[in-house]
Amino acid sequence: MKVLIIGAGVIGLLTARRLHQEGCQVMVLDAAPEGRPASWAGGGILSPLYPWRYPVEIQQLAASADHSYQRLQQELLSLDTAIDIEVEAQGMLVLEPEDAPEARQWAKDQGIALRSLEDSEIQRSWPYLKRGVDGLWFSECAHVRNPRLLRALRTESIQNGILQAEPLPVQALVRSGNRLDSIRLSSGRTLTADHFVVCAGPWSAGVLASCGLELPVQPVRGQMLAYQDPSQGQMQAMVLYQGRYLIPRRDGVILVGSTVEEAGFDTSITPMAREALQGFAEDLVPMFRGQQPFAQWAGLRPSSPRGVPFIGSMLDNLWVSTGHFRNGLVMAPASAELLTDLMLGRTTSLDPTPYQPRR
Ligand SMILES: Cc1cc2nc3c(=O)[nH]c(=O)nc-3n(C[C@H](O)[C@H](O)[C@H](O)COP(=O)(O)OP(=O)(O)OC[C@H]3O[C@@H](n4cnc5c(N)ncnc54)[C@H](O)[C@@H]3O)c2cc1C
Known part of the structure; x- marks a missing residue:
């Protein structure tokens, strides 16, 4: 079966894999x-923020992420390129959630380790907060x-002859009735396949619109x-407080995120976001006062109603x-598994x- 995938973010690359x-x-x-792309720009937390507040459809796709990424880490390390994707089970401290009883009940139901901590215990373990x-x-x-992760997946895909190294923007999908015939690249070249998969993040709606299909996916900017x-x-631990978070990387880089902004496809960084994130960081960790961030960036999240992804067919192929x-x-490995099973006509585990696009 010959498959053409549009988009080399984490969703496209793991599906291709x-x-x-x-x-x-x-x-x-x-x-x-x-x-x-968002897959580069994101924080990489392998859990939804405040997971107990999310619909079950999202929790299901997120549930096995830790395992999947640990396995993927080993597989990618065993290649010649040996890029370490640094999966770190550091734990996350969620400060002052207003719905702590719901969180405790959710963790109990899911069998997830959770401890309630008083202010004094937090000071003992994390004195910088x-x-x-x-x-x-x-x-x-x-x-x-x-x-x-993105670099490792791209390198592996190029080596396997899956990903084309040069930029190849898809301009239009060419449809006949309930099937897709081909895709047309910006260069004018036409490519055919048995099946086509659109994984173009926030650009997916535009790609699909080129053959008259609609999908409510829109860009939502995030800065870090x-x-x-x-x-x-x-x-050495992630901290979530008032909707924002810190993520310590292995080499001493601390990420501070993130904003949630409706700004169309504009990927500019803004002084306002810098000020807001810096204010958050300095309030949470007073040691940040007087220190400047060394980087700021933005990415576009592909939003959907309730954040539940669309995974399935829109035409026969x-x-x-x-x-x-x-x-x-967090949802990428399970999403790739689900779509692969659907495309191969197998029974799906979820x-x-x-997730049907026509839901
Ligand atoms: C600031 C920020 C923080 C985040 N933090 C987290 C987190 O901690 N945990 C988490 O799970 N998620 C997080 N996310 C969300 C996550 O990054 C995205 O949901 C995910 O990366 C989306 O992946 P994707 O492959 O669908 O899209 P993308 O990564 O956007 O990839 C889409 C790809 O499609 C390509 N493309 C677009 N149009 C075309 C075309 N016409 N032809 C060919 N190719 C095309 C693009 O070049 C791009 O490479 C965060 C996002 C942001 C922005």
Whole structure:
């Protein structure tokens, strides 16, 4: 089965990887537009933020992410390129959630390790944090270093002849009735396949519109900052507070995220976002005062109603996997598994109904 995938973000690349493992002949095309894709720009937390508040459809796709990424880390390390995607199960401290009882009940139901901590216990373990806040400790929560993940997946895909190294923007899908005939590249070249998959993140709606299909996926900008660790290595846990978070990377880089902005396809960074994120960081970790972030960037999340992705077919041989909004990294492995099973006509381990594009 020959499959053409549009989009080399984490969703397109992991889907391609699974289909390739199943013996399909896969080709991934990417436009490589201005700016970085969300899969590079994100924080890489392998859990939705405040997961108990999310619909079950998202929780299901997120549930096995830790395992999947640990396995993927080993597989990618065993290649010649040996890029370490740095999956770190550091744990996440969630400060002052207003719905702590719901969180505790959710963790109990899901069998997820959770401890309630008083302000004094938090000060003992994380003395660099602001005083006077209590919280919940999710000791098993992990993150992946997603720019490395993307680099590792792209390198592997190019080596396997799956991803075309040069930018190949898809201009239009060419349809006849309930099937897709081909795709037309911006260069004018036409490519055919048995099956086509659109994984073009927030650009997916535009790609699909070229053959008269509609999908409610839109860009939502997120900005982040990076600091050097001011605590001499004490910062070793993710912290979530008032909707924003810190993520310590292995080499002492601390990410601070993120904004959620409706700005169309504009990937500019703004002084306003820098000020807001810097204010958050300095309030939460007073040691940041007087220190400047060394980087700021933006990415476009592919939003969808309730953040539930669209995974399934839109025509007989046209499939989509997109609209993962704030949780594309965590949901990517299970999304790739689900779409692969659907495309190969197998029984799926999750009920695919809630993800159907025509839902
Ligand atoms: C600031 C920020 C923080 C985030 N933090 C997290 C987090 O901690 N955890 C988490 O799980 N998720 C997080 N996310 C969300 C996550 O990054 C996204 O949901 C996910 O990366 C979406 O992946 P994707 O492959 O669908 O899209 P993208 O990564 O946007 O990839 C789409 C690809 O399609 C290509 N493309 C577009 N149009 C065309 C075309 N016409 N022809 C060919 N190719 C095309 C683009 O070049 C791009 O490479 C965050 C996002 C942001 C912005």
